[in-house]
Amino acid sequence: MLYERNIFQKDYRKADIRFGLCYPNIYRTAMSSLGYNILYNLINEREDTWCERIIFPNIKSVESNTSGKHFNIISFSLQFEDDYFNVLKMLKDSKIPLKRKDRTDDDPLIIAGGPCASANPMPLSDYIDIFIIGEGENTINSFLDIYKKYPNKDLEKFLDICGIYIPEYDNKTKITLIRNMDETYHITRPVISKTDDDNYQGVFSNSIMLNVSRGCTRGCRFCMAGYLYRPIRETSCEKLIDISLETRKNTGLNKITLIGAAVSDYSNLDKLISSLESEGFQISTPSLRIESITKKTLETLKKSGLKTITLAPESIPRLRKVINKEILEKKIFTVIENAVDLDFNIKLYFLIGIPGETMEDIESLCEYMKKIAHMHKNPRKVKFSVNPLIPKPHTPLQWESYDFKDIKKKTRYIKKEMKNYNIKCESPKKGLVQYILSCGDRSIGELIEKSLTKPLTLKEWREITPDYDIDDILPWNNIDVGVNEKFLRIEHKRLKNLKQTPWCETSPCYNCGACEK
Numbered sequence: 001m002l003y004e005r006n007i008f009q010k011d012y013r014k015a016d017i018r019f020g021l022c023y024p025n026i027y028r029t030a031m032s033s034l035g036y037n038i039l040y041n042l043i044n045e046r047e048d049t050w051c052e053r054i055i056f057p058n059i060k061s062v063e064s065n066t067s068g069k070h071f072n073i074i075s076f077s078l079q080f081e082d083d084y085f086n087v088l089k090m091l092k093d094s095k096i097p098l099k100r101k102d103r104t105d106d107d108p109l110i111i112a113g114g115p116c117a118s119a120n121p122m123p124l125s126d127y128i129d130i131f132i133i134g135e136g137e138n139t140i141n142s143f144l145d146i147y148k149k150y151p152n153k154d155l156e157k158f159l160d161i162c163g164i165y166i167p168e169y170d171n172k173t174k175i176t177l178i179r180n181m182d183e184t185y186h187i188t189r190p191v192i193s194k195t196d197d198d199n200y201q202g203v204f205s206n207s208i209m210l211n212v213s214r215g216c217t218r219g220c221r222f223c224m225a226g227y228l229y230r231p232i233r234e235t236s237c238e239k240l241i242d243i244s245l246e247t248r249k250n251t252g253l254n255k256i257t258l259i260g261a262a263v264s265d266y267s268n269l270d271k272l273i274s275s276l277e278s279e280g281f282q283i284s285t286p287s288l289r290i291e292s293i294t295k296k297t298l299e300t301l302k303k304s305g306l307k308t309i310t311l312a313p314e315s316i317p318r319l320r321k322v323i324n325k326e327i328l329e330k331k332i333f334t335v336i337e338n339a340v341d342l343d344f345n346i347k348l349y350f351l352i353g354i355p356g357e358t359m360e361d362i363e364s365l366c367e368y369m370k371k372i373a374h375m376h377k378n379p380r381k382v383k384f385s386v387n388p389l390i391p392k393p394h395t396p397l398q399w400e401s402y403d404f405k406d407i408k409k410k411t412r413y414i415k416k417e418m419k420n421y422n423i424k425c426e427s428p429k430k431g432l433v434q435y436i437l438s439c440g441d442r443s444i445g446e447l448i449e450k451s452l453t454k455p456l457t458l459k460e461w462r463e464i465t466p467d468y469d470i471d472d473i474l475p476w477n478n479i480d481v482g483v484n485e486k487f488l489r490i491e492h493k494r495l496k497n498l499k500q501t502p503w504c505e506t507s508p509c510y511n512c513g514a515c516e517k
């Protein structure tokens with residue numbers, strides 16, 4: 001049974017717009033998404049709109065059990081490409097025609113946002129009416145104002161809003177991002193849920209999600225978030241403390257999860273943690289960037305109740321250069337040593353399939369992981385997660401493909417070699433599908449739709465794997481995320497020549513173009 005507090009109940013007869021905020025993944029994932037929670041509260045602050053959540057696999061709203069097809073607007077939050085299947089399934093189960101060309105004025109307007117929609121809307125472009133490119137809280141109110149004024153399906157009116165891509169017009173658009181984190185909307189009355197069912201328990205449930213920063217300019221070449229959401233923007237320490245105190249007053253919650261692409265790069269991290277600690281909060285964070293972790297940070301996090309440290313060394317030193325994630329070996333081992341001393345559980349993420357990676361590199365990677373595991377007196381207490389590298393749009397890897405055979409061979413080797421350790425390897429097929437959904441064009445939509453009735457075979461997926469040339473016009477060409485193409489090409493060359501690009505916060509500007517946003 002699920003109990004929720006702080007949800008919005010309104011009289012639907014008084015709302016001009018009924019907004020179905022759909023999340024195409026389970027409740028636990030939905031309610032752990034800060035962006036999803038922000039939109040829910042932000043839209044409901046409007047008196048003219050009632051925003052209700054519809055969370056997969058349900059097709060009726062949590063708030064009033066209303067079916068999707070009765071809403072004026074249905075919006076999908078696209079955080080993961082794998083969720084595209086669930087988007088079409090939710091539309092189909094709600095008896096809403098899948099393709100936008102088959103829908104009429106009686107059907108809801110279907111919109112989508114989130115990182116996947118922002119990076120490459122093409123795979124779902126025959127199904128979604130409007131994509132919001134960038135951080136949705138920047139756009140949603142202008143969008144709703146226009147909808148209220150022109151509720152019919154004259155989509156042309158929305159072209160005036162910055163950060164809107166309308167497949168019908170195939171318009172060029174530029175991402176829109178929040179400039180000032182202190183002035184943007186933060187939640188202080190989040191939905192709190194109570195349940196004994198794991199599927200309903202949010203990952204950060206019973207904790208205040210505190211958005212310390214957005215964006216990251218470290219420049220890891222595989223990281224789409226790092227390229228989409230530049231430059232880095234921080235919420236001030238004072239503001240974060242105010243938000244925490246206000247939220248505690250409204251909810252009684254005492255635990256805080258620090259959220260941001262690069263939490264440990266936050267310029268005032270130690271001050272923030274100790275200030276929150278002195279207010280009696282317990283603090284945790286889902287991931288930390290190794291270079292910025294000090295012993296003091298670990299001690300403070302331990303004291304405030306954090307049990308597991310998640311780190312991402314990604315690969316062996318030679319290949320870290322290819323992906324521009326250079327971390328000193330000494331630093332990695334010191335952090336792990338400190339984490340072991342403080343009795344943290346340790347989880348480490350690694351990538352395989354990095355351009356230029358050989359089988360010898362994979363052998364070295366296994367030795368590397370074993371060395372780390374044996375730093376703990378019980379090596380099984382160190383968990384490894386090994387995932388195929390998925391080239392993503394708007395990154396220097398966008399011209400690379402996905403070599404299924406190579407990844408399969410490497411995964412098999414690692415599983416055998418590491419069988420006595422605590423390791424989980426992602427399936428090479430899942431990686432392949434994710435790559436196709438990330439970097440595919442408009443034609444991919446048909447296959448997603450087809451797979452609703454009969455899942456595609458591995459052979460079928462392999463036949464449609466994109467393989468772009470450096471001179472090709474890429475499917476996401478109309479989406480400008482602010483990082484110039486020339487810079488991405490230079491970065492692609494540097495990748496091939498193992499050249500590093502320094503982190504822009506500590507080095508002279510390297511002209512990625514993002515600061516002009």
Ligand code: SF4
Pocket residue numbers: 216217218219220223225226261262289325
């Ligand atoms: S440090 Fe993390 S968030 Fe930043 S670019 Fe690298 S992988 Fe992305």
